[in-house]
Amino acid sequence: xxxxxxxxxVEHARAEILERLDAWLRIPAISADPAHANDVRASAEWCxxxxxxxxxxxxxxxxxxxxxxxxxxxLHAPGGPTVLVYGHHDVQPVDPLSEWISPxxxxxxxxxxxFARGAVDDKGQVLYHLEVIRALLAQDGxxxxxxxxxxxxxxxxxxxxxxxxxxxxRELLYADVLVVSDTAMWSEAVPSMCTGMRGLVAFDxxxxxxxxxxxxxxxxxxxxxxxxxxxxxxxxxxDANGGVTLPGFYDAVLPMPDAVRDSIxxxxxxxxxxxxxxxxxxxxxxxxxxxxxxxxxRPTAEVTGIAAGYAGDGIKTIVPAHASxxxxxxxxxxxxxxxxxxxxxxxxxxxxxxxxxxxxxxxxGVAPAxxxxxxxxxxxxARVIERVWGVAPRFTREGGSGPEEALGRVLxxxxxxxGVGLPDDQIHAPNERxxxxxxxxxxxxxGELWFELAAVGGSIPRSVPVEGEQ
Amino acid sequence: xxxxxxxxxVEHARAEILERLDAWLRIPAISADPAHANDVRASAEWCxxxxxxxxxxxxxxxxxxxxxxxxxxxLHAPGGPTVLVYGHHDVQPVDPLSEWISPxxxxxxxxxxxFARGAVDDKGQVLYHLEVIRALLAQDGxxxxxxxxxxxxxxxxxxxxxxxxxxxxRELLYADVLVVSDTAMWSEAVPSMCTGMRGLVAFDxxxxxxxxxxxxxxxxxxxxxxxxxxxxxxxxxxDANGGVTLPGFYDAVLPMPDAVRDSIxxxxxxxxxxxxxxxxxxxxxxxxxxxxxxxxxRPTAEVTGIAAGYAGDGIKTIVPAHASxxxxxxxxxxxxxxxxxxxxxxxxxxxxxxxxxxxxxxxxGVAPAxxxxxxxxxxxxARVIERVWGVAPRFTREGGSGPEEALGRVLxxxxxxxGVGLPDDQIHAPNERxxxxxxxxxxxxxGELWFELAAVGGSIPRSVPVEGEQ
Numbered sequence: 018x019x020x021x022x023x024x025x026x027v028e029h030a031r032a033e034i035l036e037r038l039d040a041w042l043r044i045p046a047i048s049a050d051p052a053h054a055n056d057v058r059a060s061a062e063w064c065x066x067x068x069x070x071x072x073x074x075x076x077x078x079x080x081x082x083x084x085x086x087x088x089x090x091x092l093h094a095p096g097g098p099t100v101l102v103y104g105h106h107d108v109q110p111v112d113p114l115s116e117w118i119s120p121x122x123x124x125x126x127x128x129x130x131x132f133a134r135g136a137v138d139d140k141g142q143v144l145y146h147l148e149v150i151r152a153l154l155a156q157d158g159x160x161x162x163x164x165x166x167x168x169x170x171x172x173x174x175x176x177x178x179x180x181x182x183x184x185x186x187r188e189l190l191y192a193d194v195l196v197v198s199d200t201a202m203w204s205e206a207v208p209s210m211c212t213g214m215r216g217l218v219a220f221d222x223x224x225x226x227x228x229x230x231x232x233x234x235x236x237x238x239x240x241x242x243x244x245x246x247x248x249x250x251x252x253x254x255x256d257a258n259g260g261v262t263l264p265g266f267y268d269a270v271l272p273m274p275d276a277v278r279d280s281i282x283x284x285x286x287x288x289x290x291x292x293x294x295x296x297x298x299x300x301x302x303x304x305x306x307x308x309x310x311x312x313x314x315r316p317t318a319e320v321t322g323i324a325a326g327y328a329g330d331g332i333k334t335i336v337p338a339h340a341s342x343x344x345x346x347x348x349x350x351x352x353x354x355x356x357x358x359x360x361x362x363x364x365x366x367x368x369x370x371x372x373x374x375x376x377x378x379x380x381x382g383v384a385p386a387x388x389x390x391x392x393x394x395x396x397x398x399a400r401v402i403e404r405v406w407g408v409a410p411r412f413t414r415e416g417g418s419g420p421e422e423a424l425g426r427v428l429x430x431x432x433x434x435x436g437v438g439l440p441d442d443q444i445h446a447p448n449e450r451x452x453x454x455x456x457x458x459x460x461x462x463x464g465e466l467w468f469e470l471a472a473v474g475g476s477i478p479r480s481v482p483v484e485g486e487q
Numbered sequence: 488x489x490x491x492x493x494x495x496x497v498e499h500a501r502a503e504i505l506e507r508l509d510a511w512l513r514i515p516a517i518s519a520d521p522a523h524a525n526d527v528r529a530s531a532e533w534c535x536x537x538x539x540x541x542x543x544x545x546x547x548x549x550x551x552x553x554x555x556x557x558x559x560x561x562l563h564a565p566g567g568p569t570v571l572v573y574g575h576h577d578v579q580p581v582d583p584l585s586e587w588i589s590p591x592x593x594x595x596x597x598x599x600x601x602f603a604r605g606a607v608d609d610k611g612q613v614l615y616h617l618e619v620i621r622a623l624l625a626q627d628g629x630x631x632x633x634x635x636x637x638x639x640x641x642x643x644x645x646x647x648x649x650x651x652x653x654x655x656x657r658e659l660l661y662a663d664v665l666v667v668s669d670t671a672m673w674s675e676a677v678p679s680m681c682t683g684m685r686g687l688v689a690f691d692x693x694x695x696x697x698x699x700x701x702x703x704x705x706x707x708x709x710x711x712x713x714x715x716x717x718x719x720x721x722x723x724x725x726d727a728n729g730g731v732t733l734p735g736f737y738d739a740v741l742p743m744p745d746a747v748r749d750s751i752x753x754x755x756x757x758x759x760x761x762x763x764x765x766x767x768x769x770x771x772x773x774x775x776x777x778x779x780x781x782x783x784x785r786p787t788a789e790v791t792g793i794a795a796g797y798a799g800d801g802i803k804t805i806v807p808a809h810a811s812x813x814x815x816x817x818x819x820x821x822x823x824x825x826x827x828x829x830x831x832x833x834x835x836x837x838x839x840x841x842x843x844x845x846x847x848x849x850x851x852g853v854a855p856a857x858x859x860x861x862x863x864x865x866x867x868x869a870r871v872i873e874r875v876w877g878v879a880p881r882f883t884r885e886g887g888s889g890p891e892e893a894l895g896r897v898l899x900x901x902x903x904x905x906g907v908g909l910p911d912d913q914i915h916a917p918n919e920r921x922x923x924x925x926x927x928x929x930x931x932x933x934g935e936l937w938f939e940l941a942a943v944g945g946s947i948p949r950s951v952p953v954e955g956e957q
Contacts, residue, residue, distance in 0.1 A: 048801075049799065049800060049801035049802065049803060050799065050800060050801070051800060109803065109804075110797065110799060110803050112797070112799070113700075116699055173804075174801050174802065175802065201705075214704075215704060217704070217804070219802045219804070221801075221802065226768050226769065227765060227766035227767050227768035228766040228767050229766045229913070229916050229917050229918070230583075230766075230915065230916045230917070231765055231766060231768060231915075231916060232887060232914050232915040232916065233791055233815055233817070233887075233915070234685060234687070234817060234885065234886045234887025234888055235671075235782065235885070235886050235887055235910065235914070236765050236782065236886070237782070237787050237789040237815070237817055237886060238772050238773065238781045238782060238785060238786075238787030238789070238817065238886070239765075239770060239771070239772045239778045239779075239781040239782050239886075240765050240768035240769065240770060240771060240772075241768050241769045241770075241771050242789060242790065244721065244789075244790040244791070244792065244793050245721060245722075245724075245725070245789075245790055247718070247721070247793060248717070248719075248720070248721020248722045248724075248790065248793065249718075249721070249722045250718070251714065251715060251717070251718020251719070251721070251722070252715075252718045252719045252721070252722030252723070253722070254715075254718075255715070295697060295701055295706050295709075295710050296697035296698040296699045296700075296701060296808060297697050297698050298696050298697035298701060298706070298710035298711050298806070298808070298842065299696065299710065299711045299840075299841055299842020299843075300709060300710060300711075301709070301710060301711050301840075301842070302708050302709045302710075308709045309709075311708045311709040312705065312706065312707070312708060312709050315708060316708075317707050319703045319707040319708070319712060319714075319715075319806060320712060320714040320715055320718065320795070320796070320807075321703055321714070321796050321797055321802065321803055321804060321805050321806070321807065322714065322795060322796035322797040322798050322803065322807065323714050323717060323718065323793045323794070323795040323796065323810070324793070324794055324795075324798040325790070325793040325794075326790070326792035326793065326813065327580065327582070327791055327792040327813060328792050328794040328798075328811065328813075329519065329520060329580060329582070330519060330520055330521060331518075331519035331520070331644050331691075331850060332519065332645065332689045332691065332791065332813055332815065332850040332851075333519060333579060333580050333791055333792065333813070333915070334579075334643075334687070334689070334791060334815055334887075334888075334915060335791050335915050335916065336768070336789060336791070337790075337791065337792065338766060338768070340793070341798065343796065343797060343802055343803070345703055345707070345802065345804055347703070347704060347707055347708065370769075371769055372768065372769020372771070373769075380801060380802040381802075415704065415705070416704045416705050416706070416707060416708070416709075417702060417704025417705055417804075418704055418804075440705070443699070444702050444705070445700070445701075445702040445703075445803070445804060445805055446699050446700045446701060446702065446805070447699055447700075448699075
């Protein structure tokens with residue numbers, strides 16, 4: 018077996034690398050919760066300090082109207098390509114806290130896995146890039162390519178200020194290829210590369226039927242009940258076939274080519290394994306599609322939260338005056354977030370009954386993303402994965418959403434997904450983890466990738482053909 | 488105008504009476520919340536101490552498997568009738584706390600109204616009985632009738648142990664007539680007497696679709712979502728005409744006689760006033776019935792709480808693994824709580840989809856209650872109301888539910904409702920109040936009632952004919 022360039026570094030530096038990961042993961046950078054705003058900033062500052070320490074330059078927080086991103090670069094490979102690495106340092110909320118086996122911000126290793134909020138989504142995946150830079154600069158005094166890093170602070174809340182940030186710093190962020198490390202592989206034994214992600218639009222819907230709760234005996238049965246309005250809306254969101262009922266929702270969705278259907282069908286999908294990974298949840302969804310198709314190539318509507326009336330112990334005999342619904346739509350090519358948002362507003366207008374004051378707060382949106390499998394940067398990444406994992410990668414997609422679409426569009430460069438997560442990493446749920454063997458391979462793979470891209474050199478096409486399906 | 492017996496007492500003792508009410512209302516006796524169990528006990532002990540002070544005898548806490556009731560009596564009117572007064576000392580929860588103008592357990596007087604949780608439901612209405620006993624025993628050294636008081640501690644959670652308590656203390660509680668003070672009048676200008684109440688069965692439904700929340704990108708659209716299950720159940724509870732969909736739900740409901748429809752139609756109901764009282768909620772409900780009919784003579788299903796997924800600030804991109812529904816059914820003669828509970832369980836079995844673990848916790852039940860308007864004790868109470876308010880009372884019903892049905896059935900005695908609440912007292916909601924003028928009239932009316940019932944004497948029929956409608 019060929020000696021991989023970073024293998025020796027990983028072998029000798031494991032303990033100190035884990036210390037650095039531990040320190041970063043202890044910062045509860047929950048971007049969704051205003052009470053944690055200072056922690057998100059502290060996380061950005063930790064990242065910036067680490068970047069300075071390892072020899073990166075132009076280290077800076079890029080301020081936004083929300084939480085800050087972090088930028089740094091090393092640009093001393095004249096004539097070589099410039100790679101922009103994207104990741105994020107903010108994390109998801111942690112409730113229900115009681116379901117965590119070890120506290121979310123006290124990283125704990127069990128059975129070769131490191132458990133903590135943000136372990137794989139996404140601090141761990143940013144850190145393996147930093148470790149490669151640390152090792153190469155310490156060992157060689159140089160990197161084979163020009164590297165820029167952009168580590169966002171609002172990915173988990175839908176990147177509301179990211180596109181504005183990209184536009185403002187377009188020149189600073191100029192690159193030939195964009196490497197995103199925020200995705201998962203099929204399994205440790207079946208490595209894979211994501212080639213596309215679903216988009217997302219999200220809404221917080223507030224429904225008020227009265228200025229205050231009413232006694233359910235004195236008024237029940239005769240006045241509008243906010244919990245009933247909420248339930249009716251949730252039920253009306255899907256038809257009997259599991260389809261989304263927003264008028265025009267599927268108009269822009271490109272039909273799935275046979276090649277994509279065949280490629281998905283060829284993967285070693287096991288229904289029992291999937292159900293175990295899905296915390297035992299029963300499979301269901303849009304009629305006429307397989308589980309992977311439902312997640313990768315079909316758009317969806319998910320109610321992510323309902324709150325109405327009394328939620329404490331026992332019973333409170335009220336007619337609730339207020340309800341809150343949190344609804345997200347996952348989008349696929351060529352759905353447009355703004356068009357779907359408009360369709361949702363129209364749908365809501367048509368479905369909210371008289372006497373209900375409905376307020377909709379948009380919670381950010383990202384378009385779906387796809388990169389062609391035959392792009393030279395994708396091919397280079399595939400070669401690296403085969404070298405490190407010993408198997409040629411499958412091409413998959415992610416059902417999740419990210420700011421990669423804006424990244425590729427605004428910076429006008431191809432997006433490559435190199436991610437070492439695994440399907441049962443419990444991202445966004447209690448007991449998030451990173452499998453350490455995948456983490457170490459991430460360091461080795463990134464090291465290989467810089468040399469591969471240096472070899473590809475000037476032949477990286479800047480523009481990605483717009484295509485709905487590949 | 489005739490000098491009413493307690494008028495002078497009220498005139499001179501207002502300040503000290505309000506001090507006593509204030510002290511009791513400061514005890515947060517929230518029976519629904521286990522964290523307040525000690526407060527419910529403290530409330531019972533306050534009541535017992537007050538009973539001792541004013542000269543009642545056999546004062547005792549009647550322990551149950553839940554919160555204690557309080558008992559006391561004065562039985563030195565040989566040959567006179569024995570009256571059992573029923574009320575309760577526990578109160579509703581107070582959330583949303585932010586909507587209270589003054590804190591719920593810091594009684595505050597504004598514009599002739601005393602605002603506090605429990606002001607009218609029901610501590611204030613128990614206290615005016617105690618004040619009458621205090622005044623008469625101090626002034627005359629005796630009462631015109633034998634009086635027993637039973638002050639429950641679990642009325643706001645559906646009286647789960649009340650029937651067992653009645654059975655255990657049946658001899659102690661023996662009485663000729665039961666006076667319940669826990670209801671409201673039509674208005675200050677149109678005094679009224681409740682003659683019946685709706686029954687209640689309540690359920691806490693827990694729905695689990697997976698062992699933990701899932702990422703809505705990685706799993707959304709392909710697995711069961713607990714929030715969707717909850718929404719579908721809420722929507723399925725009513726048909727397009729606002730009827731309840733439980734099979735057999737209306738089977739035992741007696742048709743509404745024309746006389747009842749006419750009596751209800753004759754009341755000075757004003758839609759705008761009702762809507763203002765209902766905190767602005769829009770009227771809606773079962774097709775073919777008026778607002779008052781929907782509240783007084785028709786059974787209903789109300790969802791009083793929904794909790795699923797993420798309820799914090801911003802968006803959490805999850806597929807919720809758990810949802811909770813709180814559902815109450817209001818019952819009318821001759822619906823039976825056990826039959827409706829069985830129908831709900833069957834309905835739920837039929838509507839919960841595969842892959843959902845549904846757990847139902849019954850939260851107590853009471854049957855509907857009715858007392859004939861021509862009963863001598865009802866007639867005596869009506870005379871008293873006319874004397875104190877200056878107008879003959881209308882006969883109404885309450886949409887709310889109480890343990891009065893068990894009271895009348897187990898103790899085999901007629902139930903008379905003397906209540907001074909008003910429709911916009913905000914019981915069970917923020918800013919509960921008692922109108923002080925109604926409170927003072929309550930003291931005067933109870934004083935009159937004891938002498939009226941003494942005059943009726945032995946002619947009070949013990950058994951109430953069972954009738955579905957009057």
